[in-house]
Each structure stands twice: as structure tokens, then as C-alpha cells.
Amino acid sequence: MSRTEPVAGGAATVAEGYFARVAALDEPGALDLVHHALREGVDPESLLLDVIAPCQMRVGLGWQSNDWTVADEHAATHIGDRAIGVVVEHGAERTPARGRIVVACVDGEWHGLPARLLGEVLRLHGWDVEFLGTSVPTRRLTLHLQERPADLLALSCSLPTHLVNAHGMITAARRMGVPVIVGGAGFGPDDTIATRLGAELWAADARRAAALLADGVPELRPWDRTAVPAPSAEYASVVRLRGHLVRVGVEHARTTYAALGRDLRGKALDRTVEDLGHITSFLTVSLYLDDAAVFTRFLRWTRMVLDARGVPTASLLAVMGRLESELGDHPDTLTHLREGVRVLG
Amino acid sequence: MFAPSVSGPEPLDEESRGRPRTPRSTSVHTVEALRSAARRLGGLLNPARLIEQIVRLPVPEVADLCVYFDLEAGGGPVPWVHAHEGRDGRRGVLVGSGAWDRDVVADATWLDDIANGAAESVEPTPGDPVEAFVARPGGAFRAVAVRGLSDVAGALVFHRADGGFDDTEVDALVDYAERVGTALASAHLYQYQARAASTLKAALVPEPLPDIPHAVLGAAFRSAFEAERIGGDFYEVHEVPGGFDFSFGDVSGKGDEAAVLTGRIRQSLEALRLVEHDPLRLMEHLNLLLLRTDPEKFSTMVLGRVTPLPAGGLRVRAAGGGHPPPLVVGVDGRVREEYIGGIFVGAIEDAPFRDREFDLAPGETLVVYSDGVTEARNPLSGGQMVGEERVHGVLAECAGMPAPVVCERLVQYVDDWLGGEEHDDITVLAVQAPAAGPDVTP
Numbered sequence: 001m002s003r004t005e006p007v008a009g010g011a012a013t014v015a016e017g018y019f020a021r022v023a024a025l026d027e028p029g030a031l032d033l034v035h036h037a038l039r040e041g042v043d044p045e046s047l048l049l050d051v052i053a054p055c056q057m058r059v060g061l062g063w064q065s066n067d068w069t070v071a072d073e074h075a076a077t078h079i080g081d082r083a084i085g086v087v088v089e090h091g092a093e094r095t096p097a098r099g100r101i102v103v104a105c106v107d108g109e110w111h112g113l114p115a116r117l118l119g120e121v122l123r124l125h126g127w128d129v130e131f132l133g134t135s136v137p138t139r140r141l142t143l144h145l146q147e148r149p150a151d152l153l154a155l156s157c158s159l160p161t162h163l164v165n166a167h168g169m170i171t172a173a174r175r176m177g178v179p180v181i182v183g184g185a186g187f188g189p190d191d192t193i194a195t196r197l198g199a200e201l202w203a204a205d206a207r208r209a210a211a212l213l214a215d216g217v218p219e220l221r222p223w224d225r226t227a228v229p230a231p232s233a234e235y236a237s238v239v240r241l242r243g244h245l246v247r248v249g250v251e252h253a254r255t256t257y258a259a260l261g262r263d264l265r266g267k268a269l270d271r272t273v274e275d276l277g278h279i280t281s282f283l284t285v286s287l288y289l290d291d292a293a294v295f296t297r298f299l300r301w302t303r304m305v306l307d308a309r310g311v312p313t314a315s316l317l318a319v320m321g322r323l324e325s326e327l328g329d330h331p332d333t334l335t336h337l338r339e340g341v342r343v344l345g
Numbered sequence: 346m347f348a349p350s351v352s353g354p355e356p357l358d359e360e361s362r363g364r365p366r367t368p369r370s371t372s373v374h375t376v377e378a379l380r381s382a383a384r385r386l387g388g389l390l391n392p393a394r395l396i397e398q399i400v401r402l403p404v405p406e407v408a409d410l411c412v413y414f415d416l417e418a419g420g421g422p423v424p425w426v427h428a429h430e431g432r433d434g435r436r437g438v439l440v441g442s443g444a445w446d447r448d449v450v451a452d453a454t455w456l457d458d459i460a461n462g463a464a465e466s467v468e469p470t471p472g473d474p475v476e477a478f479v480a481r482p483g484g485a486f487r488a489v490a491v492r493g494l495s496d497v498a499g500a501l502v503f504h505r506a507d508g509g510f511d512d513t514e515v516d517a518l519v520d521y522a523e524r525v526g527t528a529l530a531s532a533h534l535y536q537y538q539a540r541a542a543s544t545l546k547a548a549l550v551p552e553p554l555p556d557i558p559h560a561v562l563g564a565a566f567r568s569a570f571e572a573e574r575i576g577g578d579f580y581e582v583h584e585v586p587g588g589f590d591f592s593f594g595d596v597s598g599k600g601d602e603a604a605v606l607t608g609r610i611r612q613s614l615e616a617l618r619l620v621e622h623d624p625l626r627l628m629e630h631l632n633l634l635l636l637r638t639d640p641e642k643f644s645t646m647v648l649g650r651v652t653p654l655p656a657g658g659l660r661v662r663a664a665g666g667g668h669p670p671p672l673v674v675g676v677d678g679r680v681r682e683e684y685i686g687g688i689f690v691g692a693i694e695d696a697p698f699r700d701r702e703f704d705l706a707p708g709e710t711l712v713v714y715s716d717g718v719t720e721a722r723n724p725l726s727g728g729q730m731v732g733e734e735r736v737h738g739v740l741a742e743c744a745g746m747p748a749p750v751v752c753e754r755l756v757q758y759v760d761d762w763l764g765g766e767e768h769d770d771i772t773v774l775a776v777q778a779p780a781a782g783p784d785v786t787p
């Protein structure tokens with residue numbers, strides 16, 4: 001399909017100007033630019049995928065490298081949302097000629113932009129698309145698919161910690177007889193996790209998703225109970241222990257703070273609980289999927305974020321040590337933890 | 346005569362007949378294939394999708410054609426869904442649908458036998474309208490009854506171009522129809538419940554916020570009873586001459602009962618607004634009205650009227666009924682509380698309500714939230730609640746963000762805090778005075 005090739009030149013020039021305006025949080029300027037590009041005949045799909053999407057990626061990287069604040073990131077995302085709206089309005093008269101696709105973010109997933117972009121690209125390819133929003137609860141999704149059956153569910157997940165929820169939603173869609181395509185950074189770099197969780201299709205990005213669906217939606221995979229991953233016994237046990245592990249981690253941090261003559265409380269305490277929550281959450285998901293790469297990818301990313309902020313990894317390694325000693329009777333978990341330490345070391 | 350339907354059955358052509366297909370040499374194979382198909386029907390809860398799978402799964406292992414006739418509609422045409430092997434060089438199984446008119450049905454005596462419960466398994470006689478599903482008469486047809494909860498729900502017809510069905514196979518078809526009936530009954534029950542829930546939801550889900558000149562509005566919520574998106578919190582914004590009204594409340598209790606009260610309050614407010622505009626007087630009237638209907642149930646509430654100021658900014662006149670104080674996020678990120686006071690609405694006869702007037706400078710955001718926000722508990726820190734201090738902290742980082750983003754950010758923070766735990770309704774409404782400057786797009 002010619003559509004799957006990005007339009008060079010025009011879109012590339014727009015992309016630079018657009019990013020500059022978003023970086024300055026100049027919403028009217030950014031939207032004007034998109035309006036102008038559309039009038040100039042720049043392909044709407046190219047605007048979505050070669051201008052708005054890469055800008056959002058750069059904003060995310062900006063946060064990672066500590067150049068952007070969370071507030072900046074939110075404001076930039078809001079501009080991205082509005083810009084998508086401008087592109088959508090441009091093609092508003094189009095009548096969908098193909099089947100109905102429901103696009104949703106996994107429960108707990110608040111990064112809505114990738115899913116919206118996908119939805120709009122599919123719309124441009126003639127699909128009748130409905131966007132259910134960010135963090136869609138599984139029960140709501142089930143009822144929705146029951147009320148208005150769809151030909152396909154497109155599920156977006158940016159953070160692997162929501163993959164357990166993703167599994168529930170894929171199962172729910174299957175019960176409604178709706179095949180599923182999944183995508184987003186949460187599913188990792190290939191289709192391993194998607195297949196494991198029972199999705200019919202996985203796409204690395206919106207263009208590839210549209211290409212995969214060029215010949216129509218996939219058939220529902222046969223219901224095979226044996227193929228449903230059964231999380232290891234250790235998964236259930238570590239989930240139960242999560243509260244305890246976080247407490248142990250907090251006590252450890254308290255001691256470290258005390259040694260420096262400081263008191264761990266207020267925002268610093270919340271921060272510590274949140275960080276420990278993330279670490280244990282990634283650990284449990286990697287156990288659920290029996291895929292240590294989920295945990296090591298997270299630690300590699302964490303290391304990058306810490307480096308950018310000049311925080312030594314020593315404290316993180318110490319926490320990993322505490323987890324190892326707490327989970328000594330969980331051999332699989334220890335393997336995952338040790339692989340994690342190797343990445344940090 | 347047979348009336349061609351929405352997407353009429355395409356007869357099997359020579360090519361597909363000639364193509365080699367999965368051998369089904371023995372009845373053992375048929376029995377096994379039908380058992381496996383029946384197992385795969387298990388989890389499906391959507392009736393339309395389920396019927397597609399019901400006809401799709403036996404093809405081609407058991408038969409080259411499978412049709413489901415839906416007898417539940419009663420009276421009118423009989424809808425059918427059929428699956429057959431691909432033709433014109435297309436591989437796989439194709440599914441289509443249509444309907445038989447009454448006069449066609451009249452010619453199919455086997456269908457009548459099945460509908461009346463007179464027969465469980467019938468062989469349609471030559472010349473039957475069912476032959477229109479295949480290119481030329483011949484081969485063997487077999488129809489079996491599908492029983493729902495009590496009555497016959499439909500009929501399944503199988504066709505084999507080469508050879509017939511032996512007794513063991515007919516028994517297996519009847520068994521399959523039995524499983525199909527059970528699966529369909531549970532799917533229909535589930536659909537019935539889902540419809541009931543969505544009807545309730547349709548009446549109570551907050552309306553989308555209107556576009557109001559001179560103000561930026563935002564709202565976000567996550568209800569305790571997720572699927573139905575209904576519960577004890579409510580909010581509304583209405584444009585009125587010279588400005589707009591807003592209401593925000595949190596009724597006592599949870600689930601359906603709370604939802605019913607929410608609906609009553611919203612309707613009452615709508616009616617009272619016809620005769621009263623002052624938030625405080627409105628609240629007093631509402632209090633009496635709710636006391637009359639059910640003194641056991643009450644609600645916390647903030648009612649406000651907002652008018653634009655000539656020099657930019659907004660003037661808010663708000664009445665309070667025991668609700669957490671609204672917060673105002675300043676342009677510099679400072680967060681101030683606009684305490685109103687008052688007690689629950691609908692609890693006591695001479696309830697003292699309060700009202701206040703305050704201004705929002707350009708760029709300032711008024712945030713009203715339900716106690717589900719502050720009382721959300723973090724399972725990782727021994728059930729600690731979010732509390733007001735953290736809400737202030739989050740909002741302080743939201744200075745300069747558009748109102749919808751502020752609301753989403755706060756609800757997102759609370760959701761992360763909960764880590765997937767049970768919670769009360771979490772609802773946030775924001776009213777923002779557009780920022781000053783040449784860039785303003787009101």
C-alpha cells in the first residue's frame with residue numbers, strides 16, 4: 001500500500017516547526033501550523049504520524065532526560081490532542097466504508113495519545129472507529145461490546161505494569177466474540193507478549209496496524225484453554241507479599257535517610273512508596289508473563305532516568321538486595337531479580 | 346417461492362466441490378469435531394457473535410454448510426446465519442446472513458415441526474426451500490432443534506454434498522444443538538442484564554460539558570461501580586443568560602440506590618431552576634423537596650452561578666451543603682481554599698446553608714471534587730488516604746494547564762494512588778477563567 005510510506009519533505013519541514021511551537025507551549029501557533037499544512041495539501045495521515053506522533057515521542061524523551069517537567073508534558077500532550085482534533089475535523093465528512101473498530105486504552109493506562117492517533121489513522125483508512133478513552137475499566141468495555149458489537153478491538157498499553165489488565169480485557173473481548181489487535185510500548189518490541197495474552201494481532205505502530213488490517217479483520221482465534229498462560233504460583237505469592245515488600249523497602253530507605261541525619265516523610269516518602277510500587281509491580285508482571293525481559297527493560301529505562309538526574313544506582317541496587325533476601329524462597333523470582341541486578345551493575 | 350435475502354446464500358459451485366477437503370471418513374471424527382466445536386462455544390457471551398461461531402465451527406469438518414434459523418423473533422420473517430466453505434478461489438469459511446419470508450417458511454414443513462417441538466431431528470424432503478443454500482439439489486440435509494431456556498430457540502441445518510449422516514452422527518448433531526442452546530441462553534441472559542444496566546446508565550451518566558464563552562470547563566470521573574458509570578457523584582453545567590450555573594454533589598450510599606437519588610436531585614434541580622436562580626435559595630428548596638421524598642437519604646453539594654467580569658476573570662456565587670471546600674489554583678501554582686460551609690442537603694428541615702462570592706482572576710481554576718478523591722486509600726502504604734495536602738500538591742503542579750487536563754491529572758493521580766484497589770466515586774469538575782493575553786481563545 002502506498003499509504004504506508006511516509007510522505008517526505010513536506011511533513012518533515014512541518015514537523016520541525018510544529019515541535020518548536022509545542023516546545024514553547026504555543027498552542028495557537030501549533031494549531032495554525034496544522035491548519036496551514038492541511039490547506040497546503042499535506043497528507044492527513046502523514047500529519048498524524050510524521051508530525052504529531054514524533055513530537056509526542058520527543059516530549060516523552062524530554063521528560064526522561066529531565067528537560068521537561070510533568071506539567072510541560074501534560075500541556076504538550078493537550079496540544080497534541082487538539083492538533084489531532086484539527087486533522088479529524090478536516091476529514092469529518094468522510095463516511096466509513098469498512099467495519100467497526102473500538103479503540104481503548106488498557107485499564108490503568110492514561111497515555112491516550114497513541115491510541116487516539118491509531119484510531120484516527122484507521123478512520124483515514126475507512127474504518128468506523130470509536131475511541132473509548134484512557135484507562136477503560138474491563139467491565140465497562142465488556143458492557144460496551146455487548147451493547148454495540150464491534151468487528152475488532154484495538155487495545156493500547158504504554159506501560160507493561162498494565163499487562164495483567166490487558167490480559168483481562170483481551171479475554172473479555174474474546175467472550176464477546178471480538179478479535180483483538182494490540183500495540184503500544186507496554187507490549188514490548190515484538191509479538192511475543194501479545195500472542196501469549198491471546199491477542200489475534202500485534203502491530204508496532206499505527207501504519208503497520210492499518211497495513212495488517214488492509215485485507216479485513218482477523219478471525220477470532222480458536223478458544224484453547226491450554227494456551228491461556230497460567231501465571232506461576234510465585235506470581236500469586238509475590239502479589240500477596242507486595243505490601244510487605246514495599247514496607248521493607250521504606251524501612252530500608254528510612255535507615256539510609258537517618259544515616260544522613262534526615263527524616264523520610266512527606267513528598268520524599270510518597271516518592272519512595274511510588275518507586276517501590278513500580279519496582280514490585282514490574283517484578284510481578286514479569287512473573288505473570290514468565291518473561292524476565294519485562295523487568296530488565298524497566299530497570300534499563302530506570303537507570304537512564306536516574307543517570308539523567310544524577311542519581312546513583314547504588315540505592316536501587318540496595319533495594320534489589322533487600323528484595324532478594326525477602327524472596328529467598330521464590331527461585332523464579334530470584335532469577336528475575338538477579339537478571340535485573342545484572343542490567344544495573 | 347424462496348425470496349432472495351439481504352445477502353442471499355451463494356450456492357456452492359463446481360470448483361469448491363472439486364477441491365479436496367479435510368477428510369471426515371468416520372463418524373468418530375464427526376463426533377470428536379462437534380465436541381471440540383461445542384467446547385469452543387463456551388466463553389462467548391454476545392448472541393450475534395455466538396451464532397456466527399455456532400455455524401462456523403462445524404464447517405468443513407462436519408458439514409460443508411451449516412445454517413442457524415432463529416425462531417425467537419416469532420411471527421415475522423425467520424432470520425438465518427449460514428457458514429460455508431470459501432469459493433471462487435477464496436479459502437476458509439465464509440459467513441453470511443439473511444431471512445426467510447413467511448411464505449418460504451410455509452414451504453419448509455421440517456421447520457414447523459421443529460418450532461412446534463414435534464421433532465428433534467428432521468431430514469428436509471426433496472424440493473424444500475433449504476436447497477436454495479446449495480448449488481444443486483443432492484447430498485444430504487439434516488435439521489436439528491436448538492432448545493433455549495424453555496422453548497425451541499432455533500434450528501440448525503447441516504448439509505453434506507457427499508454422503509449422509511449415520512445414526513451416531515445424528516446423535517452428535519443433536520448433542521451439539523443441546524450445547525448451542527445452553528450457550529445461547531446464557532448469552533441472551535447476559536445481554537438482557539447488560540441492556541438493563543445500560544438503560545439505567547443512559548439516564549444518569551453526566552452530560553458532556555457545554556461550550557461556554559468566557560470560561561474553560563473540564564471534568565473527569567471514575568465511578569465506584571465501574572461498568573455502569575453511575576453512582577453517587579454528579580455534576581452539571583448549564584448556560585444561562587449572562588453566565589452559567591453549575592452543580593456538583595455526592596449523595597449518600599452507593600450503587601443503584603445512590604444512582605436513583607442522583608437522578609431525582611438532577612431532575613429536581615432542573616425543575617427548580619425554572620423558578621429560582623440564586624444558589625442558596627435553590628439549595629433550600631431542594632432540601633425541602635428531598636426531605637419530603639426520603640429523609641433517610643441526603644447529599645453533599647455545591648451549587649454555583651458564574652458570571653464573567655468586564656475586565657476578565659469570573660465571579661462565582663456558590664452555596665454549600667457540607668461538601669469539601671472548592672479549591673482555586675492560582676496562576677503561580679498557589680492553591681487556596683474557598684470555604685463555604687453549610688450542612689448536608691436533604692437531612693434536616695431547618696438546615697443552615699451558606700453561600701459566598703469570590704472571583705477567579707484570568708488563568709485561575711476553580712476545582713470542585715468529591716470525597717472519593719481525598720479518601721482514596723493506598724494499599725502499599727497501609728491504606729493511607731490521599732488527603733487534602735496531596736490534593737493541594739498535585740493541583741499546585743497544574744498551574745497553567747487547561748481545565749480538562751487539570752481534572753484528568755487529579756483523577757489519574759488518585760487512580761495511581763489506589764493501585765487498582767476498590768474505591769468510592771472519584772469526580773472532579775473544573776471551571777477556569779481564560780488566561781489574559783493576546784493568545785486567548787475563549
